[in-house]
Amino acid sequence: AQKITQTQPGMFVQEKEAVTLDCTYDTSDPSYGLFWYKQPSSGEMIFLIYQGSYDQQNATEGRYSLNFQKARKSANLVISASQLGDSAMYFCAMREGAGGTSYGKLTFGQGTILTVHP
Amino acid sequence: KAGVTQTPRYLIKTRGQQVTLSCSPISGHRSVSWYQQTPGQGLQFLFEYFSETQRNKGNFPGRFSGRQFSNSRSEMNVSTLELGDSALYLCASSLGLRSGEQFFGPGTRLTVL
Numbered sequence: 123a124q125k126i127t128q129t130q131p132g133m134f135v136q137e138k139e140a141v142t143l144d145c146t147y148d149t150s151d152p153s154y155g156l157f158w159y160k161q162p163s164s165g166e167m168i169f170l171i172y173q174g175s176y177d178q179q180n181a182t183e184g185r186y187s188l189n190f191q192k193a194r195k196s197a198n199l200v201i202s203a204s205q206l207g208d209s210a211m212y213f214c215a216m217r218e219g220a221g222g223t224s225y226g227k228l229t230f231g232q233g234t235i236l237t238v239h240p
Numbered sequence: 241k242a243g244v245t246q247t248p249r250y251l252i253k254t255r256g257q258q259v260t261l262s263c264s265p266i267s268g269h270r271s272v273s274w275y276q277q278t279p280g281q282g283l284q285f286l287f288e289y290f291s292e293t294q295r296n297k298g299n300f301p302g303r304f305s306g307r308q309f310s311n312s313r314s315e316m317n318v319s320t321l322e323l324g325d326s327a328l329y330l331c332a333s334s335l336g337l338r339s340g341e342q343f344f345g346p347g348t349r350l351t352v353l
Contacts, residue, residue, distance in 0.1 A: 157342070164346070165328055165346065165347045165349070166344060166345070166346045167330060167332070167347075168344075169341055169342065169343055169344070172341050215283075226272070226288030226289075226296060226332070226334060226336075226342065227288055228275075228283075228332075229285070230275075230282060232282050
């Protein structure tokens with residue numbers, strides 16, 4: 123079973139508009155972390171935002187916010203005021219485990235290609 | 241603060257050869273993880289090192305190995321290269337604590353001919 127599901131292979135948005143990239147996850151572990159990364163065509167993975175399973179508030183980082191709905195197991199990324207430079211592949215990822223055995227192991231979704239139109 | 245660095249950035253090898261990739265984490269980070277990215281399989285976890293010990297391993301054959309040095313720099317080695325090993329190999333570093341974010345390097349693009 124897929125642990126991280128990104129159902130949108132591609133998304134289009136007009137410059138300056140907001141866009142939501144979907145991510146659902148599956149885990150039975152009560153302690154986990156959720157990440158979003160941006161990968162431009164250069165290949166480098168750029169960390170955007172992190173949400174811990176016990177965090178009470180949704181994470182925000184500048185124009186990025188994470189809409190965390192724990193009961194629905196979803197962690198959607200919201201990008202406000204899109205810019206042309208936001209065009210890239212976006213990955214949702216999860217780290218499971220409270221016991222310290224999987225600190226560095228991220229499970230990634232298949233990604234969503236975001237294209238921002240002028 | 242310098243980011244994660246990976247060398248070399250590009251590499252071309254032939255089948256049967258072996259290759260060593262290097263990763264220097266962010267200063268102060270003690271955990272280094274490696275990932276393979278291919279169009280078909282996406283991003284897959286290879287292994288993670290913390291304080292010179294392999295702490296976690298993904299589902300890859302024994303041809304893939306790694307190590308970490310006392311300064312936290314890490315290397316991964318792939319022996320007897322196959323065409324399917326052509327991929328972008330990404331290294332990520334973190335403090336190693338439970339809530340630490342992972343920061344990735346620019347990757348090494350390996351092509352096996």
